[in-house]
Amino acid sequence: MEANRNCESVQPELLGWLAGDLSAADQRAVEAHLAQCPACQQELTAVRQLWDALGTVPTPEPSEQLRPRFYSMLAEFQAAEVQKHRWSVAGLLERLREWWQPAYALRLAYSVALLVVGLVVGYGLKGRPETVGPDSPPLAAASQPASNPAAVQQVHLLEQLANPSAVQRLKAVSNAEEVAPTNERVLAALLSTLNQDPNVNVRLAALEVLSSLTEEPMVRQGLIKSLTQQDSPLVQSALADLMVQLQDRRSVRPLRKLLQQENLNQQVKSKIEQSIETLSNDQAPHPSTPPTSHETHPDIRSDLAPTVAA
Structure with a gap:
């Protein structure tokens, strides 16, 4: 397996090798290729720098409006679902029962x-016939x-x-x-x-x-x-x-x-x-x-x- 490894198959797995996500056999194959390939060693150095840089990026704090916006979206979704249900056959029957x-x-x-x-x-x-007289309009x-x-x-x-x-x-x-x-x-x-x-x-x-x-x-x-x-x-x-x-x-x-x-x-x-x-x-x-x-x-x-x- 190690003899069949080439740069095209190893370089996509460098990030997984750094994270320790590869299987034992794949990890040995990547290490064997890196030992005899200067190009992949340079690529590993670049990937390692990127890996280290990502580790220093701070985790963003959620906005104070996140929860209200979420519940607002949830309420709109529920209202839309209720509106759909209201005009369905089952919804009309339920409203009739209510x-x-x-x-x-x-x-x-x-x-x-x-x-x-x-x-x-x-x-x-x-339908009654009207009696004509001076007081008939108020009576009518x-x-x-x-x-x-x-x-x-x-x-x-x-x-x-x-x-x-x-x-x-x-x-x-x-x-x-x-x-x-x-x-x-x-x-x-x-x-x-x-x-x-x-x-x-x-x-x-x-x-x-x-x-x-x-x-x-x-x-x-x-x-x-x-x-x-x-x-x-x-x-x-x-x-x-x-x-x-x-x-x-x-x-x-x-x-x-x-x-x-x-x-x-x-x-x-x-x-x-x-x-x-x-x-x-x-x-x-x-x-x-x-x-x-x-x-x-x-x-x-x-x-x-x-x-x-x-």
């Missing part, structure tokens, strides 16, 4: 029913609910409250604060959101809006009934605080029933027991005289705002 949940289906059916009723009533009123304008901004806003809010996106439902709850005081359907939808929404932040946001409307008997009764329907410690605690602020003794019974829930959070249990003791006190005012909004609602707003923002 949409068609019992809670969402009920709200969607309710919203569609309201929309259909509004369209039917609007079409029927539009009032007989078209489709052009009524309040009706349109109500339908839009109810559709948003049934949206699968928690962000959209939070926006709907925030927008409902202006409409709810004069709209029983929106009040009922907010109470339903408080009791059935799968997202705790959305439920807390609904509770925050309803807490400013406790002078409405429908709202008070709905909040009391909601006590036994909650499973989130945050919502249970916020409701217990609100009942104490309202001094509504009718909430004592559902609060005691809430204490019987299995796996009730210990801190929430202590708060509920304290609330029952406060409400059972003889000094508590009658529920027919609710506290004013400035006495009741700033505290619960300050308690709930950080959680809703999260």
Whole structure:
């Protein structure tokens, strides 16, 4: 093997010989050729100098932006993959399954029913013969609910409250604060959101809006009934605080029933027991005289705002 070695076969292996990566037989063959070949000895000297020079090159430190850039690229790649999956057959089926949940289906059916009723009533009123008279234009304008901004806003809010996106439902709850005081359907939808929404932040946001409307008997009764329907410690605690602020003794019974829930959070249990003791006190005012909004609602707003923002 050593006799067959020539310069063309030895020179490419000089770097491996310096690094010690060659097999024992190849190493002996290279050494035997180097012993009798001045040209390869000169080549070895040049390769050795290059080898030594490379050993003195400092290892570059990674940039501080390396990790953020990597995660940014990873996020873009994941977003692209999600977008591809979203428009695939499997992705569409998965989205349909996410949409068609019992809670969402009920709200969607309710919203569609309201929309259909509004369209039917609007079409029927539009088809009536107009009575010509000096007051007919305002009457005609009032007989078209489709052009009524309040009706349109109500339908839009109810559709948003049934949206699968928690962000959209939070926006709907925030927008409902202006409409709810004069709209029983929106009040009922907010109470339903408080009791059935799968997202705790959305439920807390609904509770925050309803807490400013406790002078409405429908709202008070709905909040009391909601006590036994909650499973989130945050919502249970916020409701217990609100009942104490309202001094509504009718909430004592559902609060005691809430204490019987299995796996009730210990801190929430202590708060509920304290609330029952406060409400059972003889000094508590009658529920027919609710506290004013400035006495009741700033505290619960300050308690709930950080959680809703999260």
